[in-house]
Amino acid sequence: MAKEQTIQTEQQEERQAFELTAEMKAAIQERILKQIAAELQIGSGRVKTTVGLLDEGNTIPFIARYRKEMTGELDENQLRDIEERLTYLRNLENRKLEVIRLIDEQGKLTGELRSAIEQAVKLQEVEDLYRPYRQKRKTRASVAKEKGLEPLAQWIVSQPRQGDMLTEASKYINSDKGVQTAEEAVQGAMDIIAEQVADDAKIRAWVRKYTFDQGILRSEAKNAELESVYEMYYSYQEPVRKLPPHRILAINRGEREDVLKVTLEVPVERIHDYIGKQLLKGPSIVRDTLAAVVEDAYKRLLAPSIEREVRGEMTEKAEEKAIEVFAENLRNLLLQPPVKGKVVLGVDPAFRTGCKLAVVDDTGKMLEIAVTYPTPPNNKVAEAKAVFKRLIDAYGVELIVIGNGTASRETEQFVAGLIGEIKQRKLAYLIVNEAGASVYSASKLAQSEFPDLDVAERSAISIARRVQDPLAELVKIEPKAIGVGQYQHDVSQKRLEESLTFVVESAVNHVGVDVNTASPSLLSYVSGINSTLAKNIVKYRDENGKFENRQQMQKVPRLGAKAFEQCVGFLRIPDGANPLDNTPIHPESYAVVDRLFKELKLELTKLGSEELKSMLQRLEPEELATKLGVGVPTLRDILDSLLRPGRDPREELEAPIFRTDVLQLEDLTPGMELKGTVRNVIDFGAFVDIGIKNDGLVHISQMSNSYVKHPMDVVSVGDVVTVWVLNIDTKKGRVGLTMKKP
Template sequence: MVKEQSVQIPADEVRAVVEVTEEMKAAIQERILKQIASELQLPAGRVKTTVGLLDEGNTIPFIARYRKEMTGELDENQLRDIEERLSYLRNLEDRKLEVIRLIDDQGKLTDELRKGIEQAVKLQEVEDLYRPYRQKRKTRASVAKEKGLEPLAEWIWKQPKQGDLQAEAAKYINGDKGVGGAEEAIQGAMDILAEQLADDAKIRAWVRRHTFEQGILRTEAKNAEQESVYEMYYAYQEPVRKLPPHRILAINRGEREEVLKVALDVPVERIHDYMAKQVLKGPSPVRETLMAVTEDAYKRLLSPSVEREVRGEMTEKAEEKAIEVFAENLRNLLLQAPVKGKVVLGVDPAYRTGCKLAVVDDTGKMLEIAVTYPTPPNNKVAEAKEKFKKLIDKYGVELIVIGNGTASRETEQFVADLISEIKTRKLQYLIVNEAGASVYSASKLAQVEFPDLDVAERSAISIARRLQDPLAELVKIEPKAIGVGQYQHDVSQKRLDESLTFVVESAVNHVGVDLNTASASLLSYVSGVNSTLAKNIVKYRDENGKFTDRKQLQKVPRLGAKAFEQCVGFLRISDGKNQLDNTPIHPESYPVVDQLFRELKLELSQLGSQQLKDMLQHLQPEELSVKLGVGVPTLRDILDSLQRPGRDPRDELDAPVFRTDVLQIEDLTPGMELQGTVRNVIDFGAFVDIGIKNDGLVHISQLSNSFVKHPMDVVSVGDVVTVWVLNVDLKKGRVGLTMKKPQ
């Protein structure tokens, strides 16, 4: 959902305190709820209930999972939309009250103005209405007012049918005030009127809309001889309303790097005509003067201001789309299928300093660290092979995972050759995106986890672990450092952080967390748990041993009743006293489960048995919910959890593509069929890892035989796809792919 453009409020503006009665609060709340329901096309009752739950301190994952009856089964995205609109509209209402008070303090508040402010639905509308009353820095109009020229401006504005402007202006000649002649007085009055016109809320709104609908964005090179990635924009133009988000951000970056000059062209005739119609009343000796005022108001004041606003709004919408793409990619990356039960050898490749190796067992525990030098300039290939073989045999390594950084392809060739020599066991390798591994390796968290290892050694461990459990490992890294977005450094970092944090929280709570093995980093994303509580949970576990019952969480320092309620359902104990602690069933529903088992004449010890699964499949939740006194959505979730205790929802996703040999770009020919893994999805297509140095691009036009509105409608990060080579550019190292099967 696109957010409205934010409006900067001067920091030095005095913020008035407005007393709000309970009756006013209720009316404002009702207005907000109605607006949210209308905007999001949701039943008003569900919106009201959701707002009540949020105000009580409930988290979105908790509400989505455990309060389905109350919200009508709204999903996390709908709940988040409600939360965001609620925050925006409450801030909007606060600003309305503030603006009303500030204007009233000037003695200029009219009933019409108050009504206009109260009925505004966007912050921009409120700021437009307040603009004429806001204290400004020194302007040509303010200087003219200081010279006493406001009465002359008012005389011109009234457009008398008779009179002489020069004669009227002569009355205001005053050397002491700096008005040396009639022309100077007239110019001052025109400056006052131009600012008045430029500040008119109705005119600004119309001009802004017209600029967006009719404007043409033009770009040109500052130096046409300079080679750059922006060459397609060296002589480019496109209607503002049609510019796609990724192009807006690319142009912005080119302008910021001083490679491009950007201008917004707008047909001014219609703007002049519209403004004139708002001003001119009929024949008058000042008609030509007012025409000049409207043109000056637009060219000098309105045009630059509105252009900034329109480009700001374009950028904000483009950023929102970029953040949306990044967030969806991140979610799919976090929820990639874990590779369980494998001993993994992680490799952080390098040239001069050698490849750092880390063997981790099937639980992610580090077993051994080593370093080898199979790549240039050392080229100690034989020695490296011996080291690899020794580790593989010693620990029963089944998978080798190579980071995709410096020297990754040389290391890949070395590993492929090594695998061809080993006949005693099945061995495969995989290249993983190591984005963020170095960020984690240098972090305080990594220093605490592996205090005796250097940065590259920690990175090798992280590379191995992110294959075994992508979610558990990637949550240790700042989300925006994971590298599955587009233009992530060009967008609002605050908004990006908020969105990505929400995605990580959603993913973590969707999967659930093992209470006895989770790191503090992972626990901090659990519903109701902050970083302090996460550390307290780990500390309690270290001091008291494994948790055997969810109730023990209540003994963790500072974990109160509300936090317990919010987090407990998302925390799992795999070998605890109560088997239900290894399911997503909330303890508040344990009595329902007990009653259900009595109805079925079964013992809880039969949880997970085929007999129980068979019986549960034939139950009718609609009928049973009445008998058990529980809502149908909650009962459905309970029955699903009982059938598959300990289930990891990621297990149903595609496993990554493992390889045993290297593919070079020179090996590719048009029409060749390949299996690949989607690494990144952007507005104009998807990048697919097909086993060569650079990922191949499937352009949006090659994703399907049908029309594709956005690549995410067809593919997601982590998908294993079949592609065909479309074209190969050896010079640039680029490969075009298609997902359309050749005829």
Template sequence: MCQERWNYVVETEGQIVKQIAAELSLPVGKVKTAVGLLDEGNTIPFIARYRKEMTGELDENQLRDIEERLRYLRGLEERKQEVIRLIDEQGKLTDELRGAILASTKLQEVEDLYRPYKQKRKTRASVAKERGLEPLADWIMTQPKSGDAISEAAKYIDEEKSVPTAEDALQGAMDIIAESIADNAKIRSWIRKFTFDQGIVQTEAKDAEQESVYEMYYAYQEPIRKLPPHRTLAINRGEREDVLKVKLVVPTDRVHDWIGGQVIKGVSIVSDLLRTTIEDAYKRLIEPSIDREVRGELTEKAETHAIAIFAENLRNLLLQPPVKGKVVLGVDPAYRTGCKLSVVDETGKMLEVAVTYPTPPANKVVEAKNKFHTLVDKYDVELIVIGNGTASRETEQFVAEFIKEEQASSRRHLQYLIVSEAGASVYSASKLAQEEFPDLDVAERSAVSIARRLQDPLAELVKIEPKAIGVGQYQHDVSQKHLEGSLTAVVESAVNHVGVDVNTASAALLSYVAGINATIARNIVAYREENGKFKKRAQLQKVPRLGAKTYEQCVGFMRISEGTDPLDNTPIHPESYEVVDRLLSELGASPKELASQLLRERLAALEPAALADKLSVGVPTLKDILDALQRPGRDPREELSPPIFRTDVLQIEDLAPGMELHGTVRNVIDFGAFVDIGIKNDGLVHISQLSNSYVKHPMDVVSIGDTVKVWVLSVDLKKGRVSLTMKDPHRS
């Protein structure tokens, strides 16, 4: 690379770092360091956890924002260079144009500047140019004060070039001018902004008599700038399903006047021609194009918002507290094919599978109770987990009745819970499930998955394609590539936040650990099966294809619960083990004492800021070390509220306005939260009912998995809908 080019790259990278820092309101030094670490191949979980001193404690979200903007701005820079090259090859690059392209801060600005030079397919303007009418267009744009346009146009009559009349010549010249106006970057930028600021989205039904979920949009309008993301996606879907007609309405006269101010320079003999040309340029060329761009931008923003909602919901779902130490009976409910059952032990190991038919059409209730009793008694089952799919509420009614009879006859303390089975069928039919349970059919695998979801939601849900889990809105309407990338990052973040037990984790779970790919994950499992349990983290370096860089990235997130070194069961990175040795030496303690309450109390009393220099370690890292030593083997999910277990079923007919209930938040969307209160359909707490205070977005108040107190507002028995409130009706 020549010196000039190298200097340009260095300068450009510096500008990119400064721009990111300004956009994200972060110090330039922190952003520069983060960019350097990312370019070296470090993963975001590793940087966020183990390079806090270098980045000034940037968190994962900030690092992901930096990574996203870095990717965009570098791509923008590449496109600028490509456009400059393409225009230069045409011999049309000026210093002014080059400067304008290089000064652009958005890809759209670059494309607007490139538009006049972009190779187009055949247009009315290109045809007119082929007929030799460009000089006439140039004459018109001089806007002469005297003369006659028809007489000038007559000079270009040429039967061989298909210009039989002066009027045809004028029309061709106007087509050239119209395209020039439509390609003008300044004009396009102004109209695009004006459309956003002043335009209105109007929708109407293609068939007003047709019943559909889009009826609120059958005669609907809203300012573009106020259109919320979920309405954008709903309107798009209605249009795609051929139910709605959608258009953008803009004050056309104001657009014509503004373009006229840019094009028409005082009174001339061609003023009326130019006004007609402006109207044609806007209606035929600019408006359709800008409408597509504006709707595309609305859709992109709506998709980004919807994906962010999905991602946050997914993270909260993945981090639900595990229910440990329980033998669980999982039930995949169904009608005709029967309920598939699976008993799993405290570790998630499958013990037995079966099928019963307590629901219609078979209604073999007595036989089903006998089967349930046999399994519960044989394995000392404590919890029954029911998937929320088809026949779930009929199955719940059966299970509640079974529990009541069991408790009356044997004093056994049984409880049940309904869990989301979203994605269970996807997992059950996957290659992973076939490898895990080759002797089970699809439905039986689903029952196992449902049971395990309660014991360790994270370990089980990572086996499912994230977008199949279904906790959001319009996930099928957004960019699937963007959705997949965002959700994968969320799963990676959740897995590394919790950490994984390297001796029990599946390959699916291991593949989300920082630095680990699917191949290395399978190699870890194969090594474990061949050589027995890992005793030390350092053994990971013997796994095929797990090199030094991968080891550095992943090892801090791996746990060995019964190994030879107690530090291997903490999130302390091996690179900091010497710091722990110095710390324990300072306290006159040994690693064997880490489990003692006395040592933990002494550690809690230490002041990191005063001790860091003495131990030659940064304060943030020392804080993390002290926290880890006080709670070795800690699972951060256990600090969250456990799920609500039930012993009896609640019917919608039992509900009445004002009734107080406890429920679990199942989904959070733009306009509220859906809460499982134990009836067939989740109740809706509208955003206006979430708090007595103003709520900007439901996620500011509730998250998936939250246990909340609600009151019934209204019940619609016909539609099976329940409206709830979190505002205490007894408080003034």
């Protein structure tokens, strides 16, 4: 009986411990939610709901589109910020618990230290607090401790006013331990104190901030005679706090390539004064010794460590900005309006190996492949014209699309001349960014699509399709291979991949996907669908024919209830049995649509009619929502979808510029007005395709008559802009442009 009671007591204690752990978890969760709400300035209730939805396995596109009432209409970027901060802060809390455990195991955890760790809001603060207790490699201080000099160090730190330091130090002379003289003992004690100073969390935090606020980053050439792209940094300096992201990354790269020597300089007197005030308590016989310790602690231990940390933080922030620019450019590129209904001739230009040609019909189906040699060294212009003309006539080609790689402008000249000769049909050409086309062409996906074609021939097909549906074609390529940024190879590749994947997912779900024509690559970016499910959907479609309704999706192997809920609203069935299946309206809201049509006394067959549009435009969502039993934001989305069923949001953007004639650098004059397409946006400006060999640069200072903080505030990739020629450098083939009307 007593044994049974003991077991029950132990079980009760275990349950209490479990309950206590649960309470701790709840307290930590509450702390995290409050911090996110304060940082992002979003109501704590909305943050709590969002975290709950994320923890339930809902995706950001799904929450942003179909859970607006719950989150108070937070957009994708706000949801992403919450998710990122949640991950960081949860990792931070786990690290705090780990550090507390490790210090406690050493028997050195005090209530004050535990509280300081628990209240830390950054990982750096936790690591600073843990630093004195971390197991270190062999240091001068650890060697001195092994020699038994820690008590002498404590005596010096106590700062006695009387006595003699060398007399005290002579007590620690021990030849067996390697301490031969009193001076050696003092030096060992100083090493111990220096490490304690360098490991002090408060001192480190102050020195780090001071270095960031007052530091000067200086770069100089290792060989001033060497010509390189880093010449502006051969004798350069700028305050750390003012360095723009692109300059930080450029200097880092120059240093990594061994062209630049980079140093971080800080006024040391103020740092010495601050550390001295923390360590020195007043007059003592060891004051000069401790002053020497302060200088040594900073120069030997603190300065190199803090410099690494500050430069690491600078680089991290610069990388974040570069990734942000890349992501925004990629989004705008992916959302370029599709050129529909045209038979396209894609050209992958080259010199020696010839231009590969691919004709694709208005659905992107490959019709014919050819190769011509109109460019040097072959210059078979007449033969090339014959091939082009035959393809144009045979298939009714309306648009020629040329990749912007090697031999692009030479090919453009040839095509412009050809168009001038063909008077009987309307024909135009377009230059497209072919970045990543070669990556796709050599991929397993391209091999499975076109097993009988070579790499360049596949590339020509990809170039043609990029105009017909940029999104569907570009998702086949690894996002970072699409060159629309700066320094993409210098940033954290993991962070870059995460950010760009999020952008592609966002773009795909924003547009929606025809489930009956989408490739596995496109489907894999749909909310709730991974690459395995994407392949399963295509396999099911191939074996069973087209999907006739959204509910059929539930028959796809391994596509469970949660995945169906997350993905189905983003999938479209254009010619399905239910017209709502070709809208962004989620099946969970079909009943609301039924009630709405009964209210309007119309049949669903009226979808897309002018009668329905006229009635919908007169409705007041705020009044109708209560009657239909739905939230106002969801009803607004439903009404918008019913007004424009089957709408592609990309079609509202400006179409690309079709050209019929080529422009030479020699044709330009300062002040000339031109129309161009923005190809790339970077921190200091934008590159604009005006139809010459190299894109012209609009510097940030030439974008507006008013102050521009960042070029992205004015232009985006794909924008068609009016520019004026500012200056022409014929030697370097460069053109400066302005968006300010002369």
